Amino acid sequence: MVTAAARKTAEKGKLMDFTSTVIIPLLFGSLGIFALFRLLQWVRMRTYLQEAVVVITGATSGLGKECAKAFHAAGSRLVLCGRDSEKLKGLVQELCAVKNHRKNPHEPHTVVFDLSDTKAVVNAAEEILKALGHVDILINNAGISFRGTIVDTGLHVDKKVMETNYFGPIALTKALLPSMIKRRQGHIVAISSVQGKISIPFRSAYAASKHATQAFFDCLRAEVEQYDIEVTVVSPGYIQTNLSLNAVTADGSRYGVMDKTTAEGQTAAEVAQVVLNAVGQKKKEVLVAGLTPCLAVYLRNLCPRLFFTLMASKAKKERKAKGS
Ligand SMILES: NC(=O)C1=CN([C@@H]2O[C@H](COP(=O)(O)OP(=O)(O)OC[C@H]3O[C@@H](n4cnc5c(N)ncnc54)[C@H](OP(=O)(O)O)[C@@H]3O)[C@@H](O)[C@H]2O)C=CC1
Numbered sequence: 001m002v003t004a005a006a007r008k009t010a011e012k013g014k015l016m017d018f019t020s021t022v023i024i025p026l027l028f029g030s031l032g033i034f035a036l037f038r039l040l041q042w043v044r045m046r047t048y049l050q051e052a053v054v055v056i057t058g059a060t061s062g063l064g065k066e067c068a069k070a071f072h073a074a075g076s077r078l079v080l081c082g083r084d085s086e087k088l089k090g091l092v093q094e095l096c097a098v099k100n101h102r103k104n105p106h107e108p109h110t111v112v113f114d115l116s117d118t119k120a121v122v123n124a125a126e127e128i129l130k131a132l133g134h135v136d137i138l139i140n141n142a143g144i145s146f147r148g149t150i151v152d153t154g155l156h157v158d159k160k161v162m163e164t165n166y167f168g169p170i171a172l173t174k175a176l177l178p179s180m181i182k183r184r185q186g187h188i189v190a191i192s193s194v195q196g197k198i199s200i201p202f203r204s205a206y207a208a209s210k211h212a213t214q215a216f217f218d219c220l221r222a223e224v225e226q227y228d229i230e231v232t233v234v235s236p237g238y239i240q241t242n243l244s245l246n247a248v249t250a251d252g253s254r255y256g257v258m259d260k261t262t263a264e265g266q267t268a269a270e271v272a273q274v275v276l277n278a279v280g281q282k283k284k285e286v287l288v289a290g291l292t293p294c295l296a297v298y299l300r301n302l303c304p305r306l307f308f309t310l311m312a313s314k315a316k317k318e319r320k321a322k323g324s
């Protein structure tokens with residue numbers, strides 16, 4: 001007669017057999033497949049980015065500057081765009097410092113223009129195509145933010161924000177698109193914002209420009225799929241940059257304050273890595289934000305009434321804090 005203890009030992013043995021013959025090989029097999037998948041993904045990404053001609057707007061500071069460093073490290077041939085030629089030269093020197101230069105021998109090209117000047121944008125696109133022949137990846141990063149009430153804001157301020165954040169990037173995109181279509185190759189990136197998906201009070205011009213950006217590049221993605229052109233929309237939450245310092249206010253003057261939310265945001269280097277990976281993996285869109293902004297995006301879509309109530313109380317609170 002089999003005792004209970006013997007039955008228990010036999011069951012334990014069976015379990016151990018099952019673990020060593022099924023569970024452990026399955027676990028290691030899955031880990032192996034995952035590691036192989038990640039390796040293949042990395043190799044594909046490296047091949048995609050190495051030698052690629054990458055145009056970055058707003059390369060003089062913040063996220064644009066960090067994207068320049070990340071794509072340079074990935075071996076891309078950079079075209080750095082900005083309004084300040086001295087800052088661009090400084091960045092080229094930094095990138096061409098011996099340590100970086102050994103990894104990527106291509107000296108970045110610089111193009112100076114203001115995105116709110118459509119003619120200058122078209123000329124810049126021509127200059128880029130003349131100098132490099134083609135563009136593989138365009139990163140529409142440059143932008144400005146806004147702080148103010150709608151009732152006090154001059155229309156010239158709304159236009160300035162729209163020109164910089166929306167018309168400038170779409171003008172550059174339209175100027176480079178025909179050459180991408182001709183080659184049936186290209187990748188267009190729009191750095192939007194969480195505020196391209198939700199609107200928060202006292203940011204009307206900024207949120208409107210980013211919603212327009214999201215809409216335009218979503219349309220573009222569908223239209224250019226037939227030419228194998230990729231479109232990636234990146235929507236970050238707060239990033240530690242000069243964005244709030246450089247924001248315009250209701251009368252068009254500089255805001256000049258480093259907001260706590262911005263100062264406590266993600267680092268620009270972290271977000272640049274997300275941009276690099278999203279481009280390398282040809283992602284359609286990516287939301288790079290903390291839990292609250294992400295929840296706010298879902299809430300806006302799933303329960304708009306509650307979202308609007310929260311935004312109204314946020315506006316009330318901010319107005320009270322300012323004593324207005
Ligand atoms: N910081 C944040 O919290 C977030 C930022 N973003 C987005 O990230 C992008 C980069 O901003 P960020 O790095 O944070 O801010 P920064 O202010 O540090 O950088 C903005 C860049 O845009 C350039 N720029 C501004 N206006 C113009 C113009 N008229 N013509 C050409 N270039 C111009 C600036 O050039 P110059 O040096 O000449 O001023 C600068 O290089 C923006 O699109 C922004 O909306 C999105 C979500 C969050």
Ligand SMILES: CCCCCCCCCCCCCCCC(=O)OCC(=O)COP(=O)(O)O
Pocket residue numbers: 145146193194195200203206236237238239243244247259262289292293295296299310
């Ligand atoms: C249980 C659900 C709770 C979720 C609701 C909370 C609602 C609180 C609102 C939070 C709003 C977050 C907004 C984040 C916006 C953002 O990250 O924007 C990034 C920027 O573009 C920064 O630009 P700015 O000029 O505003 O500094």
